[in-house]
Amino acid sequence: MSVDERDLERMAARLGVAAAERLDVDATAEAVLRRLRAERPLPLRLIRRWRPIVAIAATLTVAALGGGLIYRASTGAEPGPMVTVQPPTVPSIEALSAPQLDQVLDSLDIEAPAHEHLAASIEDLDASQLKDLLQRMEG
Amino acid sequence: MTVPDADPGPSDADLIAAWSRGDEGAAAVLVRRHARALARFLGAAGARDDVDDLVQETFYRAFRRIDGFRGGSSFRTWLLTIGRNALKDAKRRARRRPVIPLDDREVAVDAEAPHHETVARDAEARLGDEVAKLPPMQRDVFLMRAQQGLGYEAIAETLETSVGAARVHYHHAVKRLKEALER
Numbered sequence: 398m399s400v401d402e403r404d405l406e407r408m409a410a411r412l413g414v415a416a417a418e419r420l421d422v423d424a425t426a427e428a429v430l431r432r433l434r435a436e437r438p439l440p441l442r443l444i445r446r447w448r449p450i451v452a453i454a455a456t457l458t459v460a461a462l463g464g465g466l467i468y469r470a471s472t473g474a475e476p477g478p479m480v481t482v483q484p485p486t487v488p489s490i491e492a493l494s495a496p497q498l499d500q501v502l503d504s505l506d507i508e509a510p511a512h513e514h515l516a517a518s519i520e521d522l523d524a525s526q527l528k529d530l531l532q533r534m535e536g
Numbered sequence: 537m538t539v540p541d542a543d544p545g546p547s548d549a550d551l552i553a554a555w556s557r558g559d560e561g562a563a564a565v566l567v568r569r570h571a572r573a574l575a576r577f578l579g580a581a582g583a584r585d586d587v588d589d590l591v592q593e594t595f596y597r598a599f600r601r602i603d604g605f606r607g608g609s610s611f612r613t614w615l616l617t618i619g620r621n622a623l624k625d626a627k628r629r630a631r632r633r634p635v636i637p638l639d640d641r642e643v644a645v646d647a648e649a650p651h652h653e654t655v656a657r658d659a660e661a662r663l664g665d666e667v668a669k670l671p672p673m674q675r676d677v678f679l680m681r682a683q684q685g686l687g688y689e690a691i692a693e694t695l696e697t698s699v700g701a702a703r704v705h706y707h708h709a710v711k712r713l714k715e716a717l718e719r
C-alpha cells in the first residue's frame with residue numbers, strides 16, 4: 398500500500414472521531430462546573446457583590462493607618478514605652494514561711510486530714526509539719 | 537452577492553473574560569465549543585475508555601488556572617497542552633496499577649459497507665496503532681498538525697520547542713508512519 402503525506406493527514410483527521418462522537422458535551426460541561434462550584438468557598442456573584450465594600454473597608458483602614466503615621470511624624474510623638482510582661486513565678490513549698498503555709502491552706506478551704514502523730518488542728522502544726530502535710534496533699 | 541457567515545458567537549477571549557467574572561454560562565460555551573476537538577486529540581494520542589474523564593479533567597484544570605492563560609496562543613492550543621499533561625498523568629497512574637490489556641479498539645464493522653470503505657477504516661485503525669507507538673513528541677506534533685490543523689509556530693509554542701524542531705519531529709513522524717503502513 399502506497400501512502401503519501403496527504404493520505405496520512407486525511408486519515409489522521411479522522412483519528413479519535415469515535416471518541417469525540419461518544420462524548421456528551423453538555424454532561425461534560427455540567428460536570429466541570431459542578432467540580433468548580435464544589436471547590437469555590439464563595440459563589441463568585443457573592444464575591445462580586447461584596448467586592449466594593451471590601452475595597453472601601455481596605456481603603457479606610459489604609460487611610461487610618463497612614464493618617465496615624467503622618468500625625469506621629471508631624472507631632473514628633475514617640476511610641477509609648479514597651480511593657481514586658483513577666484510570667485508569674487510560683488515559689489516552691491520549701492521556700493514558704495509558716496504564716497504563708499497557713500495562708501495557702503486557708504485559701505484551699507479544705508478540711509485538714511487528721512495528722513497521724515498529732516491529733517491537733519492546723520493551727521497547732523509547726524512549719525515542718527505544715528510542709529509535710531502540704532507535700533502529702535500534693536501527692 | 538455574498539452571504540454573511542452565521543454569527544459565530546462571542547470570541548474565546550470574551551468568554552474567558554466572562555468566566556473570570558464568574559459567568560458559568562461562558563464556561564459551558566467554551567466546553568461545548570472545544571470538547572470534541574480535545575476528545576479527538578486525546579483519543580488519537582492514546583486515551584482509550586477514559587477520554588470523557590480526561591476531557592473533563594482538562595477543562596477543570598484550565599478553568600481553575602484561567603489567570604495563567606496569557607492569550608498569546610489560542611485557547612484550544614492551551615487546552616491541548618493541558619490535555620496532554622492530563623493524559624501523561626493518567627498513563628503514569630495506569631502504569632502503577634496492574635491491568636489486563638484488552639484490545640477493544642472500536643473499528644466499526646459494517647457488512648454492507650463497500651470494500652473501499654472497509655479498507656479505509658482498516659487503514660485508519662492501523663494508523664491509530666502506529667501513531668500510538670510514536671515517541672510522544674513526534675506523536676503530538678503529528679496530531680497537532682495533521683489532525684488539529686495547527687501551524688508549526690503554534691505547535692512549537694504549545695510544546696515548548698522551536699519551530700525547526702517541530703518541523704523535524706513532524707518529518708520523522710510522517711516517515712515512520714508511511715513505512716509502517718506500507719509494510
